[in-house]
Amino acid sequence: MSSDDKPRGRLIKAPENFLDPAGIRQVFAEAKSGRRDFMRKAFVAAGAAAGAAVAPVALATSNPVQAGEGDPNILTLPEHSKGLGQAVATEGYGKPSRYEANVQRRQSPGLTQTAQASVSFAPLQSLFGIVTPSGLHFERHHQGWWDIDPSKHRLMLNGSDASMLKKAMVFTMDELMRLPSVSRFHFIECGANTGMEWGNVAVPTVQYSHGMLSCSEFTGVPLRILLDLAGVDYKKARYVLAEGADGSSMTRTIPMEMVESGEVLVAYGQNGEMLRPEQGYPLRLVVPGVQGVSWVKYLRRIEVGDQPYASKDEAVHYIDLVPGGQHRQYSSIQECKSVVTTPSGGQVLLDQGFYNISGLAWSGRGRIKRVDVSVDGGRNWRSARLEGAVLPKCLTRFNIDWVWDGKPALIQSRAMDETGYVQPSYKQLREVRGTRSIYHNNAVQTWLVQEDGEVKNVQLS
């Protein structure tokens, strides 16, 4: 195969273009007379002529015909325009269209040996805006998930000793939900997100490289309200231990400054409904800007104390190996980061011409101030449009126009937050932290668009 035969952009025609106008008229005539078999055979023949093994029925429904009298999708009224549809409440809790069945949480094969201590990634390549549908929110479990009876769930507040608070307390869900609530949009990102790529490229798509990232509107009670009620001594108690009710009884240390600011929530709501069981139903902690492991699920207990706790997931995992052989401990903030989600790895651009490059940016230190996009591997950058509300410690959607000329392109995005911090390149990150860390990889991502339209995950040097 000479290089001229290689597909560039849309050099491989869809089979319907191989039907001449007369052929199309005949298909319509046959279709009208009810001969669907004929229609199928005609497309099969066209597909064979094009030498492409593609599903002909699918083509008939997904591609417009530009020749002849017009597109059969327009000229032939479909069933849904001529028949009776489904009744209300056919699905008491609605489902996505069956045509969206490819949009799923997925595991990366071989990442873990057990599905109960594992992670499933959110399909960022198929999402719009900033909200992650609750059913597609990434999952990370340490000892399997549970669907807990909310009438039996309790939250306890106590101190590492009695001098830390006036009164140890217990709350039911009914009581917690009587308190004044707030609703806020925040991103949640696992500290290990993009961790597989510290050393080199390891996964093909943005789902696996960045999909331990989601964003929801969370509803709950500021933890400060509860601690005030229990009479916490804020001078002594500068650390909070959050503990879950699942098998792992997950524990994490949170600084009291974050609780005092009112931003830490004891949350029961997510995107207008109760939390999903995979997200900690009926109660979880929301710790904006901080890695997901601190957002303790199935929250059963809050202890206040005067020292950090060095729990397993802050003494054995979620520590960063840096050059010199030391581990950074209690590294919790998710620093400013961004990624282009469309187009992204594992996809194929269908044609040359106009595209809207779109992606997500976020910072654990506050609002996104600017996102720049490069299509030439970082030589030249243009500032993207920030869409909609730009909220603190929340995902921000960015968009920028691009006309693809069919030549190879290296697409990158680089975010800046309101503190002036600029997302680093891999080179800049590795200069400080080496290549043996797992957590807090916020380097600039590069997607290579090949001449044939296929997009690949690459790293530059």
Next chain:
Amino acid sequence: MSSSPKFAMFGLFGTLLLATAALAQPARDFPGVGRAATPKEIAAWDIDVRPDFKGLPKGSGSVARGQEVWEGKCAQCHGIFGESGEVFAPLVGGTTPEDIKTGHVARLNDPSFPGRTTLMKVATVSTLWDYINRAMPWTAPKSLSTEEVYSVTAFLLNLGGIVPEDFVLSDQNIGAVQQRMPNRKGMTLDHALWPGKGLTKAKAPDTRAQACMKDCPAEAKISSFLPDHARNAHGNLAEQNRAVGPQHGADTSKPSGAPPQRRAEPAPAPKAAGAPTALLNKNSCSACHALASKLVGPSFQEIAKKHGERSDAIAYLSGKIRSGGVGVWGQIPMPAQTLSDADAATIAQWLKSGAPR
């Protein structure tokens, strides 16, 4: 006058005062919400143990007793010597007597040393005690007695050469053991990623990227990419992307450059489940057994193949599920399972029928 810097300063101070006042205002009262926790309730849930051993219950346990507990309840996942990486990362290995002296594991500096074990990383012995107590064994957390937790911790420390074989670990001597932890000086707080004050040292982020816009010094050479043989390693990416839009998923069952697969028809619904998945998950069978591949134990389909033909298959398999055993599939024991006759029979029936998906 109102725009003078002096006045603006006043305005700023005013705002600060207001903010402080808001924080200092007395706590709101919420009558009828919440109640005092009883001492017994607190004792039932307050199980955390801090690095200064606050929270550690009195008690003790020997290395020898720990070995017994280990072989019965821990070795299935962690290996006889805590060295197995088949289910979780290895716990033991990679530390030396020299590390116990220095308090820093030297091999963390050696990029050629494979992996990092728990004992290479953990700086605080309280962390081991706390986690074993709250979360182990993996399929039956919080089932160990205090003596068993002390014993198992002692056994692990012995495997790492931190305590001798005849050691009895207790609340009295655990502080001395802390002084022998191989990586006790291996943690640094010199970073700016803690979201509070006081704990960590650095105030500024460690990377200082600049936002150059034009003719920037770029790295245009592609140095890392997925090799062709890994093209389909994550499954067919065409099936992992929306079937409509500006770009579709690459058909990774074909070489790069092949025409994209177009599929507007939804994928066929998965077949009705044959496996009693809920039952297998509920009883943690699936923690050690997978459908078609070896995990800790043999796959369900291997078991079905080996025993499904027996005339007494259901009785035999039900019995094995309930009583556990060792030796049929190797030296890793399967603990006895507590589940009803009916549930065991359901699983056995499914195994007899070949363990279909």
